[in-house]
Amino acid sequence: MLKFKIVTPEKTIYENEIFQVTIPTMEGEITVLPNHIPLISVLKAGELKFKDKEGQQQMAVSGGFLEVRGKNEIVILADHAQRVAEIDIDKAEEARARAEEQMANLKNAQDVDYAKLQAVIDRELNKLKVVKKYRKLP
Amino acid sequence: MAINTKVIKRRLKSIGSTKKITKAMEMxxxxxxxxxxxxxxxxxxxxxxxxxxxxxxxxxxxxxxxxxxxxxxxxxxxxxxxxxxxxxxxxxxxxxxxxxxxxxxxxxxxxxxxxxxxxxxxxxxxxxxxxxxxxxxxxxxxxxxxxxxxxxxxxxxxxxxxxxxxxxxxxxxxxxxxxxxxxxxxxxxxxxxxxxxxxxxxxxxxxxxxxxxxxxxxxxxxxxxxxxxxxxxxxxxxxxxxxxxxxxxxxxxxMVAMKNASEAAKDMISELNLTFNKARQAGITQEIAEIAGGAMALE
Known part of the structure; x- marks a missing residue:
C-alpha cells in the first residue's frame, strides 16, 4: 500500500492508502507502485488514475509536482485537481468559453491576464477531455 | 418637557436601527x-x-x-x-x-x-x-x-x-x-x-x-x-x-468591532430609556400640577 495525498493550494483533495497511481509528468506518464525509489518530478495537465480499496478512480490535474518519499509515501502538489465524478461538464465548458472570449477581447492586454486566461483555458480543456473519456455523451 | 421626550424618542429610534445594522454586520x-x-x-x-x-x-x-x-x-x-x-x-x-x-x-x-x-x-x-x-x-x-x-x-x-x-x-x-x-x-x-x-x-x-x-x-x-x-x-x-x-x-x-458597537448601542439605549421615562414622568407631574394650579386659581 502507498500513502497517497494530493493537495492544491486551496485544499487537500484526497488522502488515503492506495495500491497504485498513474501520473502525467513532463517526461511522460508514470505509474508508481509500492517500494518506488524516492523521486521528485513535475506534473503536466492530464489525467491521474489511482486504485484504492474502492477500485479505480480518476482525477483531472493540471500542473504541479509530485514527490515520492521513502517508506511508500507519495505526495502530489497540484495546481488544480478535481475528481472526474465532481466535474460539471456544463460549468467547465462555460468557464472555457468565458475565458476564450475574454482572451479575444484583450488582444493588447498585459501578459499577466493573458497567462492567467491561458491557464484557465488549459485547465478547463483538460477537465473536459478527461471527463468525456469516462462519460458517455448524450 | 414635551419637546424633550420627542428628541429622546428620536435618538432612541436612531440608535436602535444602528444597533440592528451593527448586529447584522457582526453576524x-x-x-x-x-x-x-x-x-x-x-x-x-x-x-x-x-x-x-x-x-x-x-x-x-x-x-x-x-x-x-x-x-x-x-x-x-x-x-x-x-x-x-x-x-x-x-x-x-x-x-x-x-x-x-x-x-x-x-x-x-x-x-x-x-x-x-x-x-x-x-x-x-x-x-x-x-x-x-x-x-x-x-x-x-x-x-x-x-x-x-x-x-x-x-x-x-x-x-x-x-x-x-x-x-x-x-x-x-x-x-x-x-x-x-x-x-x-x-x-x-x-x-x-x-x-x-x-x-x-x-x-x-x-x-x-x-x-x-x-x-x-x-x-x-x-x-x-x-x-x-x-x-x-x-x-x-x-x-x-x-x-x-x-x-x-x-x-x-x-466582528469584534461590530460586537463592541452593538454593546455600546445597547448601553446607550438603556440609559436613554431611563432618561426618557424620567422626562415623561416629569412632564406628567408638571401637567397635573398645572391643572391643579388652574383649578385652584378658579376657586
Whole structure:
C-alpha cells in the first residue's frame, strides 16, 4: 500500500492508502507502485488514475509536482485537481468559453491576464477531455 | 418637557436601527471569518509541503536561480495587504503603523503595492511610489487572485527592479488576536524558510512530516528545472496565504468591532430609556400640577 495525498493550494483533495497511481509528468506518464525509489518530478495537465480499496478512480490535474518519499509515501502538489465524478461538464465548458472570449477581447492586454486566461483555458480543456473519456455523451 | 421626550424618542429610534445594522454586520463578519479561516487552514497543507521540499532542495546545493539570488538591497518592494472597507476596528491602522515604521527604518528606496483600498490610499497620502493597486479583491480571495500579484512581483525581481520584496499582512492567531506582520517573500532565504516552516507546522495538525535525505532522490527532468518551477509556485502560495490570513483577520476584527458597537448601542439605549421615562414622568407631574394650579386659581 502507498500513502497517497494530493493537495492544491486551496485544499487537500484526497488522502488515503492506495495500491497504485498513474501520473502525467513532463517526461511522460508514470505509474508508481509500492517500494518506488524516492523521486521528485513535475506534473503536466492530464489525467491521474489511482486504485484504492474502492477500485479505480480518476482525477483531472493540471500542473504541479509530485514527490515520492521513502517508506511508500507519495505526495502530489497540484495546481488544480478535481475528481472526474465532481466535474460539471456544463460549468467547465462555460468557464472555457468565458475565458476564450475574454482572451479575444484583450488582444493588447498585459501578459499577466493573458497567462492567467491561458491557464484557465488549459485547465478547463483538460477537465473536459478527461471527463468525456469516462462519460458517455448524450 | 414635551419637546424633550420627542428628541429622546428620536435618538432612541436612531440608535436602535444602528444597533440592528451593527448586529447584522457582526453576524456577516462572523460567517465570513469562518470561511476565511477554513480556507487559510486548507492552504497550510500545501504551503507546508512545498516549503519542506524547497528547504531540502536549497540545502543540498546552491543553484544559480534568480529567485534565490541575494543582492545588496537598494530598492524594496513593499506589498501592503489591507481591507477595502472600513469599520473593522484597528485592523488597517495596525498594519499601516507597522509598515510606516518599517519604511522609515529602511535606508533603501521603497515602492509600494497596495492590496486593498486602504493600503493604497495610505501610500498615496504619504507620497510613496505606488506601483500597483489591487483593490478589486473579494472577501474570500481564491488562488487565481494571487497569481497576477505573484507574477508581477517575480518578474520585477528577476529584472532586478527590486532587491527585496516584503509583504505586510495581518497574521490570524485567533478570533481575538491578530498581529500585523512583515514577511520577506523574495529573495527566498534559508533562514526565513525554516522560520516560516516552523510556524506552519506549528499551526497545522499535520506533524507526520519526516525529514528526508534528498541526496538519494531522483529528479525528473533535473534538479534545476524542478527548482525553477517550484520557486515561483512558492511565491504564489505565500502571497495567497498572506492574503487569506489578512482576510480572516479583517473579518474577525470587524466582528469584534461590530460586537463592541452593538454593546455600546445597547448601553446607550438603556440609559436613554431611563432618561426618557424620567422626562415623561416629569412632564406628567408638571401637567397635573398645572391643572391643579388652574383649578385652584378658579376657586
Amino acid at each position: 456577516i463578519a462572523a460567517a465570513k471569518m469562518r470561511k476565511a479561516v477554513n480556507a487559510a487552514i486548507d492552504t497550510r497543507a500545501y504551503a507546508g509541503l512545498a516549503w519542506e521540499l524547497l528547504v531540502d532542495l536549497s540545502k543540498t546545493q546552491k543553484e544559480q536561480v534568480p529567485l534565490l539570488a541575494t543582492r545588496p538591497v537598494e530598492k524594496i518592494l513593499m506589498i501592503i495587504i489591507t481591507s477595502n472597507r472600513g469599520l473593522c476596528g484597528s485592523f488597517n491602522a495596525n498594519i499601516i503603523k507597522k509598515t510606516a515604521a518599517q519604511m522609515t527604518r529602511e535606508k533603501a528606496a521603497v515602492d509600494v503595492v497596495g492590496i486593498g483600498k486602504k493600503g493604497a490610499d495610505f501610500a498615496k497620502k504619504m507620497g510613496y511610489n505606488l506601483t500597483a493597486a489591487f483593490t478589486n479583491m473579494t472577501d474570500t480571495p481564491n488562488f487565481d487572485d494571487a497569481l497576477p500579484i505573484a507574477k508581477m512581483v517575480i518578474d520585477a525581481y528577476e529584472k532586478k527592479s527590486y532587491d527585496k520584496v516584503i509583504v505586510a499582512y495581518t497574521d490570524f492567531k485567533s478570533a481575538l488576536v491578530q498581529t500585523a506582520r512583515l514577511r520577506q517573500v523574495l529573495p527566498i532565504s534559508e533562514s526565513d524558510l525554516e522560520k516560516t516552516l516552523a510556524e506552519i507546522t506549528e499551526l497545522s495538525d499535520d506533524k507526520t512530516v519526516v525529514k528526508n535525505n534528498l541526496t538519494d532522490y531522483l529528479f525528473e527532468p533535473n534538479r534545476l528545472d524542478v527548482l525553477k518551477i517550484i520557486l515561483p509556485r512558492l511565491v504564489e502560495t505565500q502571497i495567497y496565504q498572506t492574503m487569506l490570513e489578512s482576510s480572516a483577520s479583517e473579518h474577525s476584527s470587524r
